Amino acid sequence: xxELESMPLPVSRPDTADTxxxxxxxxxxxxxxxxxxxxxxxxxKAVDGVSLDIRQGETLGLVxxxxxxxxxxxxxxLRLEQSxxxxxxxxxxxxxxxxxxxxxxxxxxxQMIFQDPFSSLNPWMRVRDxxxxxxxxxxxxxxxxxxxEVDRLLDAVGIPRAxxxxxxxxxxxxxxxxxxxxxxxALNPKFIVCDEPVSALDVSIQAQxxxxxxxxxxxxxxxxxxxxxxxxxxxxxxxxxxxxxxGKVVEIGTKEEIxxxxxxxxxxxxxxxxxxxxxxxxxxxxxxxxGDVPSPANPPSGCRFHTRCPFVQDRCRQEEPALLGGIDGHxxxxxxxx
Amino acid sequence: MSSTxxxxxxxxxxxxxxxxxxxxxxxxxxxxxxxxxxxKMAVIGLLFCLLLFAIGLFAPLLQPYAPxxxxxxxxxxxxxxxxxxxxxxxxxxxxRLISATQVSLLVGFATVAIYxxxxxxxxLLSAYYGxxxxxxxxRITDMFMAFPFMMxxxxxxxxxxxxxxxxIAVLALxxxxxxxxxxxxSVLSLKQADHVRAAVxxxxxxxxxxxxxxxxxxxxxxxxxATFGVASAILTESGLSFLGMGVQPPTASWGNMLSEAQSxxxxxxxxxxxxxxxxxxxxxxxxxxxxGDGLRDALDPKQ
Amino acid sequence: xxxxxxxxxxxxxxxLLGITIINxxxxxxxxxxxxxxxxxxxxxxxxxEAKKEALGxxxxxxxxxxxxxxxxLTGDLGYSMSSFAPVAQLIxxxxxxTVTLGLAALVxxxxxxxxxxxxxxLKQNTKIDYLVTGLSFIGTSIPNFFLGLxxxxxxxxxxxxxxxxGMQKLGGxxxxxxxxxHMILPAIVLATAIAGxxxxxxRASMLDVLKQDYLRTARSKGVHEFWVTNKHALRNAxxxxxxVVGLEIPILLGGAIITEQIFQWPGIGQLTLQSMMSRDYPTxxxxxxxAAIAVLGANLLTDVMYSAADPRIKxx
Numbered sequence: 041x042x043e044l045e046s047m048p049l050p051v052s053r054p055d056t057a058d059t060x061x062x063x064x065x066x067x068x069x070x071x072x073x074x075x076x077x078x079x080x081x082x083x084x085k086a087v088d089g090v091s092l093d094i095r096q097g098e099t100l101g102l103v104x105x106x107x108x109x110x111x112x113x114x115x116x117x118l119r120l121e122q123s124x125x126x127x128x129x130x131x132x133x134x135x136x137x138x139x140x141x142x143x144x145x146x147x148x149x150x151q152m153i154f155q156d157p158f159s160s161l162n163p164w165m166r167v168r169d170x171x172x173x174x175x176x177x178x179x180x181x182x183x184x185x186x187x188x189e190v191d192r193l194l195d196a197v198g199i200p201r202a203x204x205x206x207x208x209x210x211x212x213x214x215x216x217x218x219x220x221x222x223x224x225x226a227l228n229p230k231f232i233v234c235d236e237p238v239s240a241l242d243v244s245i246q247a248q249x250x251x252x253x254x255x256x257x258x259x260x261x262x263x264x265x266x267x268x269x270x271x272x273x274x275x276x277x278x279x280x281x282x283x284x285x286x287g288k289v290v291e292i293g294t295k296e297e298i299x300x301x302x303x304x305x306x307x308x309x310x311x312x313x314x315x316x317x318x319x320x321x322x323x324x325x326x327x328x329x330x331g332d333v334p335s336p337a338n339p340p341s342g343c344r345f346h347t348r349c350p351f352v353q354d355r356c357r358q359e360e361p362a363l364l365g366g367i368d369g370h371x372x373x374x375x376x377x378x
Numbered sequence: 379m380s381s382t383x384x385x386x387x388x389x390x391x392x393x394x395x396x397x398x399x400x401x402x403x404x405x406x407x408x409x410x411x412x413x414x415x416x417x418k419m420a421v422i423g424l425l426f427c428l429l430l431f432a433i434g435l436f437a438p439l440l441q442p443y444a445p446x447x448x449x450x451x452x453x454x455x456x457x458x459x460x461x462x463x464x465x466x467x468x469x470x471x472x473x474r475l476i477s478a479t480q481v482s483l484l485v486g487f488a489t490v491a492i493y494x495x496x497x498x499x500x501x502l503l504s505a506y507y508g509x510x511x512x513x514x515x516x517r518i519t520d521m522f523m524a525f526p527f528m529m530x531x532x533x534x535x536x537x538x539x540x541x542x543x544x545x546i547a548v549l550a551l552x553x554x555x556x557x558x559x560x561x562x563x564s565v566l567s568l569k570q571a572d573h574v575r576a577a578v579x580x581x582x583x584x585x586x587x588x589x590x591x592x593x594x595x596x597x598x599x600x601x602x603x604a605t606f607g608v609a610s611a612i613l614t615e616s617g618l619s620f621l622g623m624g625v626q627p628p629t630a631s632w633g634n635m636l637s638e639a640q641s642x643x644x645x646x647x648x649x650x651x652x653x654x655x656x657x658x659x660x661x662x663x664x665x666x667x668x669x670g671d672g673l674r675d676a677l678d679p680k681q
Numbered sequence: 682x683x684x685x686x687x688x689x690x691x692x693x694x695x696x697l698l699g700i701t702i703i704n705x706x707x708x709x710x711x712x713x714x715x716x717x718x719x720x721x722x723x724x725x726x727x728x729x730e731a732k733k734e735a736l737g738x739x740x741x742x743x744x745x746x747x748x749x750x751x752x753x754l755t756g757d758l759g760y761s762m763s764s765f766a767p768v769a770q771l772i773x774x775x776x777x778x779t780v781t782l783g784l785a786a787l788v789x790x791x792x793x794x795x796x797x798x799x800x801x802x803l804k805q806n807t808k809i810d811y812l813v814t815g816l817s818f819i820g821t822s823i824p825n826f827f828l829g830l831x832x833x834x835x836x837x838x839x840x841x842x843x844x845x846x847g848m849q850k851l852g853g854x855x856x857x858x859x860x861x862x863h864m865i866l867p868a869i870v871l872a873t874a875i876a877g878x879x880x881x882x883x884r885a886s887m888l889d890v891l892k893q894d895y896l897r898t899a900r901s902k903g904v905h906e907f908w909v910t911n912k913h914a915l916r917n918a919x920x921x922x923x924x925v926v927g928l929e930i931p932i933l934l935g936g937a938i939i940t941e942q943i944f945q946w947p948g949i950g951q952l953t954l955q956s957m958m959s960r961d962y963p964t965x966x967x968x969x970x971x972a973a974i975a976v977l978g979a980n981l982l983t984d985v986m987y988s989a990a991d992p993r994i995k996x997x
Contacts, residue, residue: 518699
């Protein structure tokens with residue numbers, strides 16, 4: 041029974057021409073080893089059957105609490121983690137099981153911006169060399185053009201060219217993140233996974249970096265998967281939003297749909313946690329979340345959210361809801377969606 | 379900042395704030411040296427080591443006599459002709475002491491160079507590839523490290539026969555596992571670092587990732603460990619030579635010079651036969667250990 | 682925890698097997714057939730050949746290895762080639778002196794290192810601290826044979842207050858007091874390097890603890906400084922020091938070889954050296970194996986104690 045219900049989703053998903061990246065039932069499990077012989081005694085199901093599309097030129101925001109598997113998705117797409125099941129398609133090409141060498145040309149298409157600007161830059165290299173590394177690896181630039189390329193990248197992210205002789209530790213967090221962005225751009229990618237790129241930065245710097253990302257997207261026609269645990273940055277930058285809970289996508293829709301008419305109780309709770317800018321709306325009734333996040337090694341039966349859902353019914357405890365939605369693409373995985 | 383740099387800056391057309399642009403960043407080497415010289419004992423140790431190198435390098439010029447030449451009376455007390463006296467078969471002690479410097483430095487540095495190179499490569503590969511390779515390598519290091527060091531070295535030397543080459547080979551053979559484990563540990567933690575993930579997602583090839591993005595991070599502990607390793611190799615060689623299982627006479631080594639002092643008569647009546655060699659070992663090892671300690675503090679990223 | 686210990690013991694099996702193989706290979710690298718010594722050179726070649734055959738020396742190396750392993754596993758360590766006594770008996774006679782000396786050295790090292798290390802930490806960056814640290818460096822840098830000779834020179838030859846070596850007076854009764862007196866110098870020599878290392882370890886551990894918040898809390902509650910150091914800090918600083926004592930075992934074993942040689946102490950170290958000089962391979966192999974087991978056991982004990990002492994460390 042359970043097997044049947046975790047099959048690929050019945051929601052109709054035409055593979056339109058503008059789909060850049062497509063995930064079908066993607067799973068990433070980490071084995072738990074225990075006992076005398078270190079046998080695998082179970083799995084942490086970080087990503088447990090995620091299907092979604094990312095369209096050319098859009099920014100898909102991916103939100104959820106820490107540990108819900110959102111960062112793992114990003115890393116799995118870029119093949120930094122090995123997937124356990126499902127399919128990753130980039131421009132229709134199944135890259136799920138590509139070898140390291142077959143994956144290498146794909147690296148010029150897909151890149152990543154990391155969360156921690158302090159650990160994501162090689163501390164033993166000058167900025168110039170950090171930016172040169174990818175170009176050298178892919179023969180993207182000759183020795184004659186490589187310095188001009190470095191300057192172009194620094195200009196693009198707003199770091200003065202004179203700073204290229206410096207080491208990463210000589211920069212502020214915001215500057216480092218700009219360098220991280222420049223590095224991701226070095227190969228002229230089309231798709232970038234932004235893994236909580238501003239959450240380690242000061243609030244005052246966050247807006248600058250988000251604006252930079254938006255500007256670059258416009259200039260270079262980039263597509264983003266923007267991962268965040270709060271709704272603030274996601275609301276600002278995304279065109280569509282997917283909400284994750286315990287390894288699954290529970291709701292997906294355009295930014296307006298998610299913020300105006302959330303269908304899933306969990307999305308509503310996330311929205312409640314997000315401070316309402318308009319003081320007149322603050323009186324709105326709040327739904328309170330109960331209990332702790334269950335362990336992804338042993339997720340609850342039925343709907344994964346049922347242990348914390350304020351509207352839980354008997355059916356939720358037994359039957360896992362599918363991610364169902366209308367023609368518009370706004371979908372929620374809830375038996376009693378709003 | 380040179381004028382060409384300023385020209386370049388002007389050409390680039392970037393309005394850099396002068397105070398920022400003028401200051402070239404401190405290189406890692408300069409930063410570490412600045413921290414190192416703050417440690418007085420380490421600096422003294424380093425100077426002593428340089429002195430030893432000079433002595434080793436110019437040994438033939440510095441020795442008053444050939445180290446295995448019989449030059450005078452047996453076991454003569456220090457005099458103007460023999461500053462440190464002569465040994466029991468009439469060789470000049472000072473000349474032998476100088477000549478033995480070469481042996482000690484050779485053993486120390488050759489041993490460490492061999493096992494650090496080998497241990498580093500093994501540790502890097504074991505950690506980077508993981509899986510069964512890693513398991514096998516770690517079990518092998520377990521085996522090597524379970525041997526009581528001195529005992530097993532004695533066994534091998536007694537079987538193969540003592541010589542300078544054997545000593546170096548055997549010390550290296552039983553020393554690489556600690557470096558391999560050290561390197562493996564730092565690589566395993568570095569592998570999880572975002573900048574290495576970034577290198578992977580940028581499509582860099584594995585050898586390049588290891589060389590440019592992982593190895594530099596493992597360097598600091600390797601350097602420190604290697605420095606202490608030189609001291610410990612010199613100490614072990616002198617112990618082996620003292621037991622007669624190391625460098626064989628007539629080649630002079632500080633250890634075998636001391637082994638002649640084991641008789642009570644030499645010990646009590648002829649201190650020039652054992653005191654200088656013993657002090658030479660002590661001071662050399664002490665100096666290198668101070669350098670190692672200074673390097674550890676200077677390379678510690680937390681400071 | 683029990684699973685962890687069981688798993689570690691399980692890992693010991695291949696490690697120990699590997700050790701026996703390495704041992705066997707090393708010893709078979711010896712020039713000539715190690716058992717040539719058994720054979721009287723006046724013996725006719727035919728008889729010698731027959732004897733070799735009977736001893737199994739013409740078998741392929743790996744068969745010889747398995748035969749040897751088989752006898753080891755039954756607890757039979759074979760016979761010494763020089764004294765023809767059973768190896769087990771030889772080792773049995775020598776083990777107590779080495780263990781006694783080693784324990785004495787360990788206790789002495791801690792008695793020196795703990796107070797000095799604490800003093801050094803409490804007086805951080807003062808002259809006392811520099812002096813203690815300097816002494817600890819000398820302790821780890823001085824060759825044990827040089828220290829041994831120097832101590833004999835001072836205390837036995839010049840002052841004449843302590844014996845030059847041996848375990849008891851010649852013709853003496855070997856009473857407790859006599860043995861203690863004979864043990865003083867070798868124990869100091871063995872303890873020096875360990876004390877040198879431990880001083881720095883205690884110092885670092887103490888400095889670490891002194892920085893912790895709970896000490897500030899104790900102080901702010903008005904706990905007297907004496908009690909802050911002695912009760913609150915000391916226990917937490919010394920726990921890691923005591924728990925890693927097991928790691929000194931290989932160093933003690935190595936040091937024992939030279940120390941026992943200098944002081945004519947009739948222990949395992951001296952036996953090792955003697956059997957090497959006489960190429961007594963069965964004894965050497967047995968000594969190596971026993972030492973390896975001791976080292977592995979000590980490592981395991983260290984890990985277990987370490988995690989038992991510090992609840993933050995999880996093994997497994």
